[in-house]
Amino acid sequence: xxxxxxxxxxxxxxxxxxxxxxxxxxxxxxxxxxxxxxxxxxxxxxxxxxxxxxxxxxxxxxxxxxxxxxxxxxxxxxxxxxxxxxxxxxxxxxxxxxxxxxxxxxxxxxxxxxxxxxxxxxxxx
Numbered sequence: 001x002x003x004x005x006x007x008x009x010x011x012x013x014x015x016x017x018x019x020x021x022x023x024x025x026x027x028x029x030x031x032x033x034x035x036x037x038x039x040x041x042x043x044x045x046x047x048x049x050x051x052x053x054x055x056x057x058x059x060x061x062x063x064x065x066x067x068x069x070x071x072x073x074x075x076x077x078x079x080x081x082x083x084x085x086x087x088x089x090x091x092x093x094x095x096x097x098x099x100x101x102x103x104x105x106x107x108x109x110x111x112x113x114x115x116x117x118x119x120x121x122x123x124x125x
Contacts, residue, residue, distance in 0.1 A: 005067020
């Protein structure tokens with residue numbers, strides 16, 4: 001059942017991301033990545049809210065929880081998962097690991113995107 005929930009919520013998350021991108025770009029343009037920023041901020045809010053709500057206050061099946069958090073929000077934004085993992089490190093008394101995770105993620109991901117872009121533009125096809 002987990003895979004069914006993952007699939008259903010991933011579709012919903014992907015559609016929501018695309019729809020929000022179109023709406024935000026239509027409203028404010030594309031000169032700044034407002035759409036992605038808004039998706040990441042809302043996704044992080046939803047992940048923080050739903051992760052702890054379904055862990056501490058509301059009981060739902062583990063399969064449904066995985067579908068919502070991993071499938072839905074994972075397709076909507078992976079930044080929310082990164083943010084919850086950082087919060088978990090801080091709450092576990094590991095602030096240095098949290099800082100290293102944040103710094104490493106930003107630096108390594110930016111290096112990855114630049115390297116990927118460079119290679120795609122410079123490898124003869």
